[in-house]
Amino acid sequence: MSITSFYFLCFFAAVLFLYYVIPKKAQWGFLLFVSLAYFMTSTEVADSGGWYVVFYPLGAVAAVYLAARLIDRTKEQKKRRAALICAVIFCVGLLCTLKFFRLGLLAPMGISFYTLTLLGYLFDVYYEIGPVQDNYGKLLLFGCYFPTMISGPIVKYQDMKEQMYGGHKFDYRQVTFGMQRMIWGFFKKLVISERMAVIANEIFDNYGSYAGFPIWIGAVAFTFQLYTDFAGCMDIVLGISQCFGIVLPENFNAPFLARNISEYWRRWHITLGTWLREYLFYPLLRTRFFMELPKKLKGRVGKKRAKQITTFSAMFILWFVIGYWHGGTWNFIIASGLLHWFYIVSGELMEPLFVKWRAIFRINVESKGFILFQRLRTFVLVMFGLIFFRSATVPDALRMIGRGFSAFNPQIFADGTLFSFGLDWIELVIALVSLVIFGWVTVEQQKGWIRERLEKKNIVFRWAVLYALLFYVILLGQYGPDFSASEFIYQNFKV
């Protein structure tokens, strides 16, 4: 069931009503039941008849559950390690086999996300920084909580424990805030993302017929499409969860306000970055190989370089994994992985040069102009990467980029070409206006949630804003029998 479909909304309304009607003690069990039921309506199960697919998450949870219990109960380091490794191999093995090895097998919904969530729990138990869950059902809820099964966020057990299993009393404010957040997500997804998709699809699928600026327009459109699609999904999902009284972690924090690529990854898909840093990057750097490496290289290249090379090497592995996780093929490995490694490494290496240049041109790093430059630069760098993300193959992406540079044709902005990508001028205006609204709200929220500021206003103003937003989405959203439904992109790539 698509999260933006009418039936899903009916489903959600029913679930929400029942949730607050049943006794609080039964709420977590009810959510578990609902989560499994929702899982059974996913396309893999409902459309492809693959009901057996539900055994994959059940199995992964079982593996992690048993390993965690064993690790918790024993002091023998050998046994603990063995249990950890077995469970990790099992879960990662399932993930790779079903998703990345392209064997044409049916993969369960959310496998890329719940695998990390469950392994995070296991690692925390292993490192003794997190508690064990002795109830398989409760752990199952943690792993299969339906709002997170579509595209995450990747959650930490300690943060979820109290919320998931404790009962929740109906909180009018939380429920209304949650619903408002959902509407905002629908706005991003149905009004902006779907329109950007029209342009992006036209240009990416036919890049051979375009050259120069249209190529870049397509890339920009896709960047916005992906961002509003994924962030919109997060809004809906976090909003739903908030209605249940369960606060999920944020996955986005105005990523295009980032001034450099490192900061970007602290603002985009935040929970993934956190997970990889804590469970992959740090452990990697603390392995003997990486601890020894700087010492070995110190003699030959000096202390600073030795540290850099060590870090960059570990980062290479990290970024390779990030890229691979996104889709298992080279275009993803590059787009969301190695390309960003390259950006960060070059950024680091060129920093002394940048400092010199900034001195020569007397650039004030805190000036509005410079900050804007940095943000635009971040956007462009990310956009390049996304060309690889969206293209069918790496050669396609390279050819497309080549075509982008093959012509200089600013006249297309004035001669009506803009209206030949699939959106007429009215639709383009709607898209741009919506982007502006979206941008403004996103920036404003840096100062504090708009919902909280809205609740302080009088009821007439508040309702006017809410009705306006609702009908903006209802009238201008792209949905219904005349539009083809498109699933969340991130879900398709990494379910």
Add this chain to the structure above:
Amino acid sequence: MTKKQALKAVLFVAGFLFILRTVTYIVRTSGDVKDRFAGFYAEEEDTIDMIMVGSSPVYPYYSAPKLYGEEGIAAYPLSTNNQRPKAIKYLLKEAQKTQDPSLFVIEMRMFTMPDEEWEDTMVFTRGVTDNMKYSWNRIEAINSLVGDKSERYTYYFDIFKYHSNWKMLVMPSQLACWRYEKQSPMKGLEIKYGVGPAEWTDLSAETGALAPAEEQLEVLSDLLSWIGDSGKDALFLISPYVMSKEDRQKFNYIIPIIEAAGYKVLDLNSHVEEMGLDFATDFYDYGSHVNALGEAKCTAFLGEYLQKYYNLPDRRGQKGYESWDDAWKLYQEEQAKAEESCLKDIEEENWAPEVID
């Protein structure tokens, strides 16, 4: 949840539904069907004595203003393109909510075609359901007409289909439809220009009978019993057109069924000469539907027939029928223009573009 919060929630949802309904009414696709139906709902209560239902052989054929002006009959067409016979019952029910007609006039052309063809083409179903006001009757109509249950919600909430017509929100003519009530200046009539000559074949000698599609016979039987229960009278109409032999045989099959139920069938095809209907000049689309010239003749004949066999009140001069007087006046002007244009086309042999089905 406190009482105040519950009240706020209920009010918010109520407000939302009200705005949703109003917006839906405004953005429903504009056109002659919307005008016809909104015009119907705008009519004053209990002023209409005859309701006409059926598909396209209704609104260009029979002029309600003319029936009023010449015979004093207050009739209103609730016809839509390719109106599936299954929908007739619901439309008649709908009409009875605000009107108390004594006669239902049912055009029969659609009975000769199987229903399943039309179920897939949503536009014909929506022609009916998306022109009705929101009501329980509408929901029942949708349930009956839309077999695929999973699609029904886009009918219940037709905003799903029409929301991209949002530009209509700034058109005064559509804003006027916010309650789905807007006077139709000529009481739902659509005067057709153009001449597409056809040849009439007299099939009156054809007495063979062929059963139409099974589901249509069921619908007919259901309709006849419903009309029986309603206590109203009904007249079944077959408008003149270039009929195929199969169609003739199908009508031959149905007519006795209707007459056995106690209702008259007026087959205008057997009165072509009497009406003075000339297939070479009176059709705009080469034999399927009449133009202004044909409409005058058909309406006149129907009017006389109704006078002869039915006791419909003469509403001319009565209070509350001022809009009908205006419609009659407007009709006469528009009809004259149309007839002149048709005659000119005939003289210049300026034939209408072919209508591709």
Add this chain to the structure above:
Amino acid sequence: MSREEVFEKLNEVFRDVFDDDSITVNDTTTADDIEDWDSLEHINLMAAVESEFGIKYSMGQVVTMKNVGEMADIILEKLS
């Protein structure tokens, strides 16, 4: 080793890792107080501290350490 001595050594380590001789740390110093102390440098810092004091932090401690005060506490604990 006393707490003051630990902090003296920590100052040296910090100055060395971050290449800044002006750094002085105390119980409440956190990553927010030192400009280059991001997640990347955190690991290098931990490694340097471990190396300097001849101790090893657990993965859990590396991740959950909130300020330099906690860092010192664990050092003292491990040395005793």
